[in-house]
Amino acid sequence: MYKIGIVGGTGYTGAELLRLLANHPEVEVTHITSRSEDGKPVADIYPSLRGHYDLRFSVPDTDTLAQCDLVFFATPHGVAMDQVPELVDRGVKVVDLGADFRIKDTIEWAKWYGMEHRTPDYAAKAVYGLPEVNREAIKGATLVANPGCYPTATQLGLIPLLEAGIVDPAHLIADAKSGVSGAGRGASVGTLLCEASESFKAYGVAGHRHLPEIKQGLQAVSDKPVGLTFVPHLVPMIRGIHSTMYATLTDTSVDLQALFEERYKDEFFVDVMPAGSLPETRSTKGANFCRIAVYRPQGGDKVVVLSVIDNLVKGASGQAIQNMNIMLGLPENMGLTHLGMMP
Amino acid sequence: MYKIGIVGGTGYTGAELLRLLANHPEVEVTHITSRSEDGKPVADIYPSLRGHYDLRFSVPDTDTLAQCDLVFFATPHGVAMDQVPELVDRGVKVVDLGADFRIKDTIEWAKWYGMEHRTPDYAAKAVYGLPEVNREAIKGATLVANPGCYPTATQLGLIPLLEAGIVDPAHLIADAKSGVSGAGRGASVGTLLCEASESFKAYGVAGHRHLPEIKQGLQAVSDKPVGLTFVPHLVPMIRGIHSTMYATLTDTSVDLQALFEERYKDEFFVDVMPAGSLPETRSTKGANFCRIAVYRPQGGDKVVVLSVIDNLVKGASGQAIQNMNIMLGLPENMGLTHLGMMP
C-alpha cells in the first residue's frame, strides 16, 4: 500500500480525495493536515466518513509528510509554492490541486493571483496534469499541477478542434457554468443557499483566473495565436461544470463527430456522445468522466462544443487521483471506475 | 373597470396573469377558460389564489369572450391562430402570449412550429409587443403578439449595439439560460425535480423556435444581414432567464456603458446597471424588470452583454400586462411596480 498525505484536508477537494481514496485498493491515506482543525477526527467535519477513517487532522510537518509516497496539496494558492519544493527535493511525489504550478509564465501568474511567485523554478518543471494531453510527461513527473475545473472541461472540448487546425483560434468563446462547490467551503454571503439558489448570474466577466490557464493549454496545441473570451457563471446546484464553446470553422468539410471520436477513442474518462446528444452535468455527478457533444447549428460555419464534468472529480480530486495512478504506475482508472449518480 | 378574459388559464403564464392582475386597480378578470378544468374554481389549481378569485374555469366561448375589453391567450401554439381572428374582428383587443403571431414570415413560422399557419393575415397585422421597441404601434393595436422569454432578454441586450451599428451583425452569439418554468406545467419526465435539479444542460442546440423570432427582431434594427448562434440551457431553478451575448465590435471607440444608459433612460422596466455589475436573475424574481450589464473584457474587440428577466413576468405575463396597459391607455407600469423577491 502506498502511503498518501493530504495537505489542507478540510475543504471540498480534500473531502472528495478522502471519499474517493477510501475504496482505492492500493493506497492508504496516512496523513492529513489542517492548522485550524488540529487533533480533530476527520469524520467530525464530514460525518459521511464515519467508520471509514480513524484519521485525525494534524498541523502540516515536512518530516512527517516526507514519509509519504505521494502528497496531495488541496490548499489555497500561495501555500503550495512554499511547502512543495522541499518535499519534491526529498523525492516525494506531489500533486497540487491548487493554482501555484499551473502557469509557466510566473509573471503572468503574479498578475492574476495578486502575489509574487516565490518558486518559479518549480512552476517551470511542474507537469500540467491533463492526462489526455500530457500522459507521458506525467508518468515521470515528481510534481504535477492538477488543472482547474473550468480549464479541464474547456480544454477537453476545444483541443480536438485546435489540434486539427480547423477553427479560427483568435476568436474562441467559452461560456462556462459551474455549480457552487467550485467556490469552496469558506463561509461567505454570496454562496449561502438563500443567495445562490433560485438564481443565476455571471461572474468574473472582466477577467477570471482560469483564463490564462485555459489560453496556455490551448496555445500549446495551436500554431497561431489563441484569443479567448471566457465568461463563467454560477449555477444553483452543488456539483457540475458545463462549458459551452463557440468557434468559427475555417474548414467546413471535416466530420466533426468523427474527429472527436477519434481523438478520444482510447480515453477511458472522456466520452464523446453520439451526434445530437445533450450532455447533462449530472451524468458525471461523483464520477471522473467528461462527456462531450459537438454541433454545427444549421450547417453554418460555427461549431458548438458542449463539455460536462463534475468539478470536484474530473475537475479536481478525481483527476488528481488519475494523475496519482499514472505517477505510481498503477492502472490509470484504479479506484475511479464508479458511475455518476443519477438521479 | 375593464373586463379581462384569459384563454388557457391553467398553465404557468395563465396563473401568473391571475397573480399579477389580482392587484391591478383598473381591470377585472371576468372570464377564464380551460377545457380540461371546466367548472373548477381557479383556486383549486393554485391555492395561492384562495380568497382572491371566485372565478371558475369555463369552456372557451367566443360570444362570452367578446364581452371582454381585452383577452389574453395563454395557449399552446396553434390555438390562438384559430380563435383570435373572430375576436379581433369583433373589436376585442387581444394579447397572445403564445407564438402564433410573432413571426411575420409564416412560411418560416410553419417550418419551426411544424404546422401550417392558418391565418397569416392576422400574423401580418399583429404588432410585436416589445414596448421598448414598438410602443407607438402597440398603442393602436388590436392584436399584440407578446414576445417569447428568450427573445425578450436577448433583444433588449443586443438592440442598442445593432441600432448604433457598432458590431458585426453576422456573427452574434446568444448563450441563454432559463429556469424550468419556461417548459410549462405539463407532466414530463425531463422537468421532474429528480431529473432537472442538481444538473445543467443545453438543449435545442441544433435549432430552437426562438431563434427565428430573435433574428427577426434584430434584423429589424440592422442594415446588414444578421447571423445568430443561439444556444439555450436549462437551469435548475424555477424562474429566471439569463442571456449572455457576444459580439465583435467594429468600432471600439464607443462608450458602451453610456450607449446602453442612453438607450434605456426613459424605460421604466429596463435597468442598465452600473459598470462592473453582475445582474442576478433573482433580482427580477416575480417582477417585470430587465437588468442589463455590458462589458468589454480585457479591453479587446469583444462586447459581452448580460441580460436578466423573470421569464414568467417580463418574459411573458408581466410584459403582456404592460402591453395591455399601453393598449388600454393606462399608465404603462400600472399593477407592475412591485419589486423582485430577494431572497
Add this chain to the structure above:
Amino acid sequence: MYKIGIVGGTGYTGAELLRLLANHPEVEVTHITSRSEDGKPVADIYPSLRGHYDLRFSVPDTDTLAQCDLVFFATPHGVAMDQVPELVDRGVKVVDLGADFRIKDTIEWAKWYGMEHRTPDYAAKAVYGLPEVNREAIKGATLVANPGCYPTATQLGLIPLLEAGIVDPAHLIADAKSGVSGAGRGASVGTLLCEASESFKAYGVAGHRHLPEIKQGLQAVSDKPVGLTFVPHLVPMIRGIHSTMYATLTDTSVDLQALFEERYKDEFFVDVMPAGSLPETRSTKGANFCRIAVYRPQGGDKVVVLSVIDNLVKGASGQAIQNMNIMLGLPENMGLTHLGMMP
C-alpha cells in the same frame, strides 16, 4: 404619509420590510440604519430595490429615529432592549421583529438567550403582536413584540384546540420545518448552498429559543399546564415554514373542521383549507397568509394540524406591517393583499 424607520436594515427581514413597504400607499420609509453599511445606498445590497429607493443606510441615531411615526427593529436579540426604551418614552411607536420583548418572564428569557435582560419593564408592557389573538391590545400599543416565525405558525395551528379545551395540553408535539432564510444573511458554513441543499436535518432538538415563546402563547389560552415537545428542522429551500402538530383529543365528538373555520372566519390572513387539503408552503411564498388543515387520521384520538406560512412575511416582516397597520389605525391588510408566488 407616515414616516417609518428601520433599524438594522441589511438582513433578510429588513430587506423584506423594504420590499413590502415599497407599495404601501400610506407610509414612507424615511430612515434605515446599518452600522456596517453607513452611507451605502440600500439598492447596493439588494439590487431588486434599484429604482424604488433612494435611501442610504445611516448609523442609528435616536434623535433622527424619533422623527418617525413608527420604527421597526430588525436587529439581533440584545440590541432593541437598549435602544427601544428611549424611543418609546418619546412616544414613537415601535415594532420589534427580534426576540427582546416577546417573553414576559425575563428570567426565563435570559436562560434561553444567554444574556441578562436589561429592560424587563419594557418586556412587561410590550404587547405580543399576534393579531389573531391580541388585536385589541395591539391597537393601543406603543411597543409591539413581533412573534417569531415558528411561534406564529405553531400557535395559529394549536390555539383553536386549546381554546376549545378538547386536547390534552400536557403532551403537545410540534414538528416544525423551516426554509434556510430563517437563519439570516450572516455568512456561515452551515447555510451555504453546498451544505444545506440536497439535505434535510433537525436542529435545536435539545432546546430551541422558540420553545418558551410558543409555550407562553399556548399557556395563555389553556387552563391546564402546557407541555410541548418542539423539534425544528432545516428544509433545503429559501422561504417557508411548515409546522406539523400532534395532540391527543380528550373529546372526539367535536367537528374539528368546523372548529377551525369558525375560529378564523373573520381573519383575512388565516385560511382554513377544506377538509383533506395539504397546505404547501409555496402557496404563501412572498405573501402574508397562513394556511391550515386539520386531520384526525384513521378516526383515532390523535389530531394532526398542518400550518404553513412564509417565514419572512407572516413569520416576520409581513406580520410586522400588519401590526403597524393596526397601530396606525390603517386597514389591517393595507399593502399586504398581494398573492403568493406560484410557481
Add this chain to the structure above:
Amino acid sequence: MYKIGIVGGTGYTGAELLRLLANHPEVEVTHITSRSEDGKPVADIYPSLRGHYDLRFSVPDTDTLAQCDLVFFATPHGVAMDQVPELVDRGVKVVDLGADFRIKDTIEWAKWYGMEHRTPDYAAKAVYGLPEVNREAIKGATLVANPGCYPTATQLGLIPLLEAGIVDPAHLIADAKSGVSGAGRGASVGTLLCEASESFKAYGVAGHRHLPEIKQGLQAVSDKPVGLTFVPHLVPMIRGIHSTMYATLTDTSVDLQALFEERYKDEFFVDVMPAGSLPETRSTKGANFCRIAVYRPQGGDKVVVLSVIDNLVKGASGQAIQNMNIMLGLPENMGLTHLGMMP
C-alpha cells in the same frame, strides 16, 4: 460470477441497482427487462451508465430469467405477485423491491393497495428483508420482500425502544420526510421541479401505504399493541429520508445512548452517532448507511429519535443488494462500502 436479472429496470430503483452492481466483484447483471423500452440500450435512459453496460432492455420472459441466480423485481405493486411465484418455484432467488410481499395480512394489504392479493401463500412465506432484524431468516430465504423506504428508517429508529420495552407503544409518532425520488420517475405534475422545489408539504396524512408495514414491523418486537401516527412529507431534494420519531418513556432510568449503541454495535450499516449529533440525510447520499441520534429533550419523558437514510440505497436498492449478499453467502457489505457524497 453470479448471474443477476432485474425486472422493471427503467425506474429509479432499477437504475440504482445498475449503478451499485456495476462495481460489485461477484455478480453480473445479465438480464434487464422493460416492456416499454424493449431493445433499447440501458445507457440511452441513463447516460451515466455509458461505457459500463452493454445491456439492452428486453421483454420479461420467465425462461430467460430462470437462468439467473437471483432476480430483483423493481416493479410497481401488483406485478411481482404474478411473476415471482414461478421463478421461486424453479429455485431462483428473488428480492422484490416492491410492496407485494411485505405484509403478511393480505386482507389488510388489499385494503391499502386497492387490489386483491393473488398469491397470498408467497406473501406468507416471504422473508421481510430488514437484515438488522431478520438476518438469519434472510440467509435461507428464496423470496425476500425488501422493505419500503420510510419503514426502513422508522423501524431502525424505534425498534431498540420497543425491544427494550421502555416506551408506551400505543402512542408512537413518526413524522417522516422524503426526497422526491421516492415518488418515482413517472411523469406527474406534482413532482415537477416547478411544483416540488422551493416548497414543503405533508401528504398521505389520512393514511399512507407504509403505515401498515411499519406497524407490522414494530408489532413484531412489542408485547403490547402498537399505535402509530405516521405523517410523511415531501422535501425539495432528490434523495434522502429523515424520520423524526416521538415516544413517551415508561422508564426514564435507561441510558438511551447506550441502548442504541449496544443494539447496533455489530451492524455495519447502522451508525449510532454520538450524543448531541444531528444526522443529515446527505451524510448517506448514495450510500447504504443509516445514521441515528437519540434525544430526551429537557430531560422529560419524551424520547426523540432521528434516523436518516438514502431512500434509494438503504431504503431500496442498496438494502436489496445487502439482502442479495446475505442470500448468496457473500460478505454482507460487498459492493456497498462506498461513502456518502458530501457535498
